[in-house]
Structures are given as structure tokens and as C-alpha cells.
Amino acid sequence: PKRALAKIAEVARTAKKLGQDDPRRVTHSLKVGLAITLVSLLYYFQPLFDGFGVAAMWAVLTVVVVFEFSVGATLGKGLNRMLATLLAGALGVGAHHLASLSGEKGEPILLGLFVFLLAATVTFIRFFPRMKARYDYGLMIFILTFCLVSVSGYRDDEVLEMAHKRLSTILIGSFASLFVCVFICPVWAGSDLHSLVAVNLEKIGSFLEEFGNEYFNGLEEGESKKDKSNLEGYKTVLNCKNTEESMANFARWEPGHSQFKFRHPWKQYLKIGTLSRKCAYRVDALNGYLNSEIKAPLKVRRKIEESCIKMSFECGQALKELAMSIKTMTSPTAVDLHMSNAKTSAKNLKSFLKTGLWEDTDLLEVIPAAAVASLLIDVVACTESIADSVNE
Amino acid sequence: PKRALAKIAEVARTAKKLGQDDPRRVTHSLKVGLAITLVSLLYYFQPLFDGFGVAAMWAVLTVVVVFEFSVGATLGKGLNRMLATLLAGALGVGAHHLASLSGEKGEPILLGLFVFLLAATVTFIRFFPRMKARYDYGLMIFILTFCLVSVSGYRDDEVLEMAHKRLSTILIGSFASLFVCVFICPVWAGSDLHSLVAVNLEKIGSFLEEFGNEYFNGLEEGESKKDKSNLEGYKTVLNCKNTEESMANFARWEPGHSQFKFRHPWKQYLKIGTLSRKCAYRVDALNGYLNSEIKAPLKVRRKIEESCIKMSFECGQALKELAMSIKTMTSPTAVDLHMSNAKTSAKNLKSFLKTGLWEDTDLLEVIPAAAVASLLIDVVACTESIADSVNE
Numbered sequence: 001p002k003r004a005l006a007k008i009a010e011v012a013r014t015a016k017k018l019g020q021d022d023p024r025r026v027t028h029s030l031k032v033g034l035a036i037t038l039v040s041l042l043y044y045f046q047p048l049f050d051g052f053g054v055a056a057m058w059a060v061l062t063v064v065v066v067f068e069f070s071v072g073a074t075l076g077k078g079l080n081r082m083l084a085t086l087l088a089g090a091l092g093v094g095a096h097h098l099a100s101l102s103g104e105k106g107e108p109i110l111l112g113l114f115v116f117l118l119a120a121t122v123t124f125i126r127f128f129p130r131m132k133a134r135y136d137y138g139l140m141i142f143i144l145t146f147c148l149v150s151v152s153g154y155r156d157d158e159v160l161e162m163a164h165k166r167l168s169t170i171l172i173g174s175f176a177s178l179f180v181c182v183f184i185c186p187v188w189a190g191s192d193l194h195s196l197v198a199v200n201l202e203k204i205g206s207f208l209e210e211f212g213n214e215y216f217n218g219l220e221e222g223e224s225k226k227d228k229s230n231l232e233g234y235k236t237v238l239n240c241k242n243t244e245e246s247m248a249n250f251a252r253w254e255p256g257h258s259q260f261k262f263r264h265p266w267k268q269y270l271k272i273g274t275l276s277r278k279c280a281y282r283v284d285a286l287n288g289y290l291n292s293e294i295k296a297p298l299k300v301r302r303k304i305e306e307s308c309i310k311m312s313f314e315c316g317q318a319l320k321e322l323a324m325s326i327k328t329m330t331s332p333t334a335v336d337l338h339m340s341n342a343k344t345s346a347k348n349l350k351s352f353l354k355t356g357l358w359e360d361t362d363l364l365e366v367i368p369a370a371a372v373a374s375l376l377i378d379v380v381a382c383t384e385s386i387a388d389s390v391n392e
Numbered sequence: 393p394k395r396a397l398a399k400i401a402e403v404a405r406t407a408k409k410l411g412q413d414d415p416r417r418v419t420h421s422l423k424v425g426l427a428i429t430l431v432s433l434l435y436y437f438q439p440l441f442d443g444f445g446v447a448a449m450w451a452v453l454t455v456v457v458v459f460e461f462s463v464g465a466t467l468g469k470g471l472n473r474m475l476a477t478l479l480a481g482a483l484g485v486g487a488h489h490l491a492s493l494s495g496e497k498g499e500p501i502l503l504g505l506f507v508f509l510l511a512a513t514v515t516f517i518r519f520f521p522r523m524k525a526r527y528d529y530g531l532m533i534f535i536l537t538f539c540l541v542s543v544s545g546y547r548d549d550e551v552l553e554m555a556h557k558r559l560s561t562i563l564i565g566s567f568a569s570l571f572v573c574v575f576i577c578p579v580w581a582g583s584d585l586h587s588l589v590a591v592n593l594e595k596i597g598s599f600l601e602e603f604g605n606e607y608f609n610g611l612e613e614g615e616s617k618k619d620k621s622n623l624e625g626y627k628t629v630l631n632c633k634n635t636e637e638s639m640a641n642f643a644r645w646e647p648g649h650s651q652f653k654f655r656h657p658w659k660q661y662l663k664i665g666t667l668s669r670k671c672a673y674r675v676d677a678l679n680g681y682l683n684s685e686i687k688a689p690l691k692v693r694r695k696i697e698e699s700c701i702k703m704s705f706e707c708g709q710a711l712k713e714l715a716m717s718i719k720t721m722t723s724p725t726a727v728d729l730h731m732s733n734a735k736t737s738a739k740n741l742k743s744f745l746k747t748g749l750w751e752d753t754d755l756l757e758v759i760p761a762a763a764v765a766s767l768l769i770d771v772v773a774c775t776e777s778i779a780d781s782v783n784e
Contacts, residue, residue: 060536
């Protein structure tokens with residue numbers, strides 16, 4: 001019993017944390033409950049029920065299946081479901097009609113053949129990358145509805161009525177989901193993508209802001225490792241490609257909202273995302289040098305310290321500025337300044353290295369410092385292309 | 393019409409390519425068609441139909457929804473669906489019974505309350521990362537079945553029979569899917585994960601094998617860029633974290649098959665995957681130097697050429713050897729040899745750099761070469777930890 005209690009306490013703690021990390025999760029849960037309860041009213045009220053009969057359960061089913069966290073996802077699924085049901089329903093009625101022409105014996109064979117062909121073809125279409133990204137759910141519902149309508153038509157002669165009932169209940173379910181989803185504390189995939197991209201830039205920016213000081217001064221002061229976690233924030237940037245892509249897909253379904261118009265250039269965000277991941281890979285390599293045992297000796301580091309700290313800091317500032325300009329959707333003001341500072345430092349570093357004050361140090365010791373410097377120069381280039389993308 | 397024809401031709405070409413890339417896609421489509429046709433037999437045969445009535449359509453629905461590409465995914469969804477239906481059906485019958493005790497007026501209110509509470513709670517549970525990974529579908533079906541059974545119980549007094557019919561048709565649908573999925577050209581997520589991990593190592597390996605020659609000799613010979621695509625194979629490794637994770641999740645559902653036992657240590661593959669991604673990040677940085685305009689001058693490169701080519705080549709060989717040993721599930725034989733060669737080269741390079749034959753070159757020109765060398769030393773370390781993981 002003690003272990004069970006501990007387990008329960010742990011679950012409760014996780015739940016609390018999930019709720020605190022993103023309070024919209026709690027709202028979302030309540031919204032789903034509300035939408036389902038609303039739709040199940042169809043059942044409780046006699047007049048409404050008489051219209052639909054048992055088919056009313058399709059409405060409940062639709063709400064459960066279609067209701068997603070963000071408006072874009074719900075809208076995408078709802079539209080997919082409605083359109084697919086409409087098309088497949090019509091096709092199913094047609095197939096049923098065609099099959100019934102071939103007489104008592106031929107009908108089941110012909111129906112079976114239709115179902116087989118359609119299911120196999122549409123399943124194959126689901127492998128097309130473009131279809132998979134946007135219409136995967138619709139294609140599944142297409143198979144489903146076609147099979148249900150054409151096959152159950154074999155027993156039930158009111159195929160048309162059945163198709164019609166299925167369609168209208170699905171419409172009710174989808175609209176109820178959309179209504180609750182859009183009008184009660186909506187979660188827009190577009191805004192989420194927008195802030196995700198900005199936050200990612202900010203994370204890389206704060207790493208770079210700190211990196212110079214950390215690398216060149218960190219050790220001497222014997223600092224504790226407590227603020228390392230702040231630096232590791234960029235790690236989430238490395239693996240968020242899929243999240244960004246699905247968010248962009250959802251966002252394309254969404255109508256205009258707050259500062260975003262319909263057909264906002266969501267693809268641009270993916271481009272910025274790709275560039276920031278490229279930058280994050282370099283940052284990951286820099287982080288490796290931060291944690292590695294073998295550091296360049298103090299003497300060597302001192303020589304390049306100033307330029308490197310400056311480069312890293314200015315890039316960090318520029319990225320943060322860019323993040324801010326994305327957030328507020330204004331043109332960045334000080335980015336050019338930061339970038340030109342960073343580039344000047346890079347130039348200084350280069351010309352300093354050319355003067356060759358290095359005869360008395362052996363090259364092996366210089367390598368880590370040189371690699372850091374070279375990576376930073378790379379980061380400056382990355383930052384610049386990110387800045388270009390943001391401006392577009 | 394010409395444009396339409398061109399469009400059709402393009403779609404046909406894509407379809408052909410999809411089929412040729414992985415012929416199992418075609419088989420899968422046919423399998424889905426077969427399974428659905430099999431289940432719809434329930435409708436065509438009078439005696440079978442009498443048993444289930446209209447509920448037989450749940451079986452068709454189950455097949456369409458549950459049938460996935462790999463056995464693991466199908467099994468996971470099928471088990472989720474069956475278990476969730478069983479539990480939620482029982483709970484729904486209970487809720488209906490409880491609500492009906494409270495009389496004519498109280499019943500719909502109480503039912504609505506139950507539905508709201510359950511839907512909100514379970515929706516929140518779906519946010520738990522662990523539940524999401526394995527039981528997301530089951531939780532959705534849980535809400536669905538509970539709502540259907542408890543709510544439609546309000547109109548239909550044969551709740552028990554309805555729950556029972558729903559459960560048995562879902563069982564039939566799931567078993568039909570599983571049967572076709574397992575016994576006709578099965579696609580095992582486990583084997584796929586196994587070969588994905590091996591292929592990823594191989595891709596990094598072939599990059600490294602070529603890299604040394606490409607970097608140090610490529611330019612002089614004025615080689616065309618045609619075999620660059622061979623080198624870029626590693627890029628897919630950078631972003632396959634999600635694929636690997638979902639495959640490992642599916643694989644855990646699968647029973648033992650061919651050389652894999654049930655409870656094969658799938659997590660180990662994720663570990664190797666993480667390490668190979670870390671290695672791939674370094675490789676990405678190396679690739680940057682390969683394509684960069686500023687290369688170290690020939691004189692400088694010549695000096696470190698031998699060791700670097702050797703390091704890169706031996707690491708590549710070791711990775712390929714490891715990939716092969718994963719594929720054949722045998723202990724790697726020559727990896728230790730390759731690794732010790734690579735480490736000797738790294739040592740040579742280090743001591744060579746220490747001798748300081750560099751006085752006459754300026755440091756700026758050395759940096760790219762030094763960075764390449766340093767990254768290669770990093771890669772050697774990565775490769776070694778991958779080798780350790782594979783051996784486990």
C-alpha cells in the first residue's frame with residue numbers, strides 16, 4: 001500500500017506539472033468534455049432524437065475523433081472527415097446501384113470486388129508524401145464510408161437515407177467540435193509555430209551570449225555547474241523538425257486570427273527553422289568544447305579571448321533581437337548593428353591570427369581554440385542567413 | 393488537356409517510384425483490401441449477418457482503422473482497441489445502471505455529468521508522455537465506447553447486448569486484421585528498426601570512408617560533383633529520431649519473429665541511434681568544410697593528410713563493420729583493429745602537430761585543417777562509444 005500511495009503521489013505530481021507547464025491542456029480537456037456533452041444532447045431530447053435515430057451516435061463518435069488540441073488540427077480533421085464522407089457516400093451509393101443491377105447472385109461478388117479495389121487503391125495513395133501530410137485522415141475515412149455505405153446497402157435498402165444520415169450527423173459532430181474549439185479559448189497552431197520558432201532562436205541566442213564568458217572565464221572562477229542547464233536549452237532545437245512541420249501543416253488549415261492573415265507564409269517559418277537547426281548543430285559542437293577536458297591553455301585562450309567573446313555575444317544578441325522581432329512582428333532595429341560588430345570581430349580575429357604571434361606555442365594546444373573560433377565564424381554566417389530569412 | 397495529361401503521367405511516375413522503393417507498400421495495399429473484403433463477408437452471408445445485425449459494420453470500421461503498415465503498429469492498435477472497448481463497455485454499462493437508479497428526470501443529467509467528467513479526465517491523461525507513446529489510441533477509444541454505451545443506453549434498453557455486440561464485432565475486426573497482417577507477407581517494425589539503425593551507421597561510415605580522399609585530394613583532380621550525392625546520404629540520419637522512437641514503440645508490441653525474441657532490447661537501438669546522430673552532427677560540420685570556399689592551402693593540408701585520411705577511413709570502416717555486425721547479429725571481428733588503427737593515427741597526428749613544423753605558415757590558413765582534424769578526433773571517440781553500445 002505504501003508503494004501504491006507513492007505511485008499515486010507521483011502521478012499527481014506529474015499531472016500538476018503538465019497542467020502548470022501549459023494550462024491550455026486543462027482547458028482543452030474541459031472543452032472536449034463540453035463538446036461531447038453538447039452532442040450527446042441529441043440523444044436526450046426526444047424531438048432531436050427522432051430525426052436521427054441510432055445514427056446520432058456518429059455525431060458523438062465524430063467529436064471524440066475530430067477534436068484536437070489546436071484549431072488547425074481540428075479544422076483539418078473535420079474538413080477531411082466531412083469531405084471524405086460526402087464523396088465516399090456518393091460513390092458508395094453509386095457502387096451499390098451498379099452492383100444491384102447485376103442481379104441476386106452477382107451483387108455480393110461485384111460489391112466485394114469494388115470494395116477490394118477501392119480499399120487497395122486508396123491505401124496505396126496514402127503513401128504519397130503530399131497526401132499523407134494533409135489528407136491522410138480523409139483518405140482513411142473515404143475507405144471507411146465507402147465500405148459502410150456500399151456494403152450495408154446490400155442488406156438495408158435505404159442506402160440513400162443511411163448515407164444522408166451519416167453525412168448529417170458527421171456534419172453536426174464536426175461543427176460542434178469546431179464551434180467549441182474556435183470560440184472557447186482557442187489554441188492556434190499558427191501562433192504556436194510562430195512562438196516556437198521565436199523561442200528556438202532565443203534559446204540559441206542565450207547560449208551564444210553566455211558561451212564566450214563561460215568558455216574563456218568559466219574555469220578560473222571555479223564556478224559551480226548550476227547554471228549549465230540554462231546553456232543546454234538549445235538541445236530541444238536539434239530535434240523539433242517534425243513538430244514544426246506538423247504545426248505548419250495544421251496552421252495552413254486555420255483561418256486568419258489575431259495578427260495572422262489566412263495564407264500567412266507558414267513555409268517561411270520552416271525555412272527559418274531549418275536554418276536555426278543548422279546553427280544549433282554548430283552550437284552543439286561548441287558545447288562539446290565547453291564540456292571537454294582538453295581545453296586550450298590559458299595563454300592561448302587569452303590571445304583570442306576578446307574577439308571570440310565579442311563574436312559570440314553579438315551573435316547571441318542578434319539572434320535574440322531577431323526572436324523579439326518575430327514575436328512582435330516588427331522590423332528588427334539593432335540586428336544590423338550587432339551583425340556588423342560580430343563581423344568586425346571576426347575580421348579582427350582573422351587578421352590577428354595572421355600576424356602569427358604563435359611561434360612559442362605548439363599547435364596541438366591551439367587546436368581547440370582554433371576550432372572554437374572557426375565554429376564561431378560559421379555561426380556568424382548562419383546568423384546572417386537567419387536574419388535575411390526573417391526579413392523576408 | 394495537355395497539362396492534365398502531364399500531371400497524370402507525373403502521378404503515375406511517383407506511384408511507380410513509391411512501389412519500387414518499397415514493394416511492401418503494394419503488398420500492404422492489397423492486404424488491406426483483402427482484410428476488408430473478408431470482414432464484409434459478415435454482411436453477405438445470411439447466417440453470419442443474423443447474429444450481428446447492423447453492428448457488423450463495427451467490424452469493417454475496425455479493420456479500416458486498425459490495419460497499419462507494420463505488425464507492431466497493428467497489434468498495438470488492435471490490443472488498445474480491444475482492451476479499451478472491454479473496459480469502457482463495462483464502465484458504460486455500470487454508469488448507465490447507476491444513472492437509471494436516479495429516476496426519469498435525474499438520468500440524463502447524471503449521464504451528462506458522467507460523460508463530461510470521464511471525457512475531460514481521460515483527455516487530460518492523454519497528455520502524459522508515457523501514456524501518449526503507447527496508449528493514446530486506446531484512451532481515445534475508451535472515451536468513445538464509454539460515451540456510446542452509456543449515452544445510447546438512455547434510449548435503447550438493451551445496453552448489455554449492445555456493449556456485447558460492439559465488443560464482439562471489434563474482436564472479429566481486430567483478429568481479421570491481425571491474421572492478414574501477420575500471416576501474409578508480414579512487415580515487422582522490429583526488423584525495420586534493426587535495419588534502419590544498421591543502415592544509418594553504414595551511411596555515416598561511407599561518408600567517412602570517402603571524406604579523407606575527398607577533402608585532401610578532391611580539388612586538385614578537378615573532379616565533377618556527381619558523386620557528392622553518395623556523400624550526402626548521412627543527412628537523413630540527422631532527423632530520424634521520431635521515426636526510430638515510434639518504431640521502437642511498435643516493436644515492443646510484436647511477438648518474437650525470425651531472429652528476434654519477444655522483449656528484444658529495443659531500447660538499445662535507441663541508444664545506438666542517439667549516438668549515431670551525435671556522430672552525424674559532427675559529420676555535418678565536416679561536410680561544411682568539404683563544401684566551403686576557404687580551404688586550408690595545399691601545403692598545410694599535405695602535412696596532415698596522411699593521418700587524417702587514415703583516421704577518417706578507419707572510422708568509416710569500423711562503422712561499416714559495426715553495421716554489418718548488427719545486420720548479421722554476430723560479434724564484430726575487425727572493429728577493434730580498425731579502431732586501434734584510427735587511434736594510432738590520431739596519436740600520430742597529435743604528436744606531429746606538437747613538433748611544430750609550422751613556423752612558416754600563418755595560423756589562419758591552418759584553422760580549417762585543424763578544425764577538420766579536431767572534428768575527426770571527436771568522431772573517433774563517437775565511433776568508439778557506438779562500438780561499445782553495439783557490443784552490449
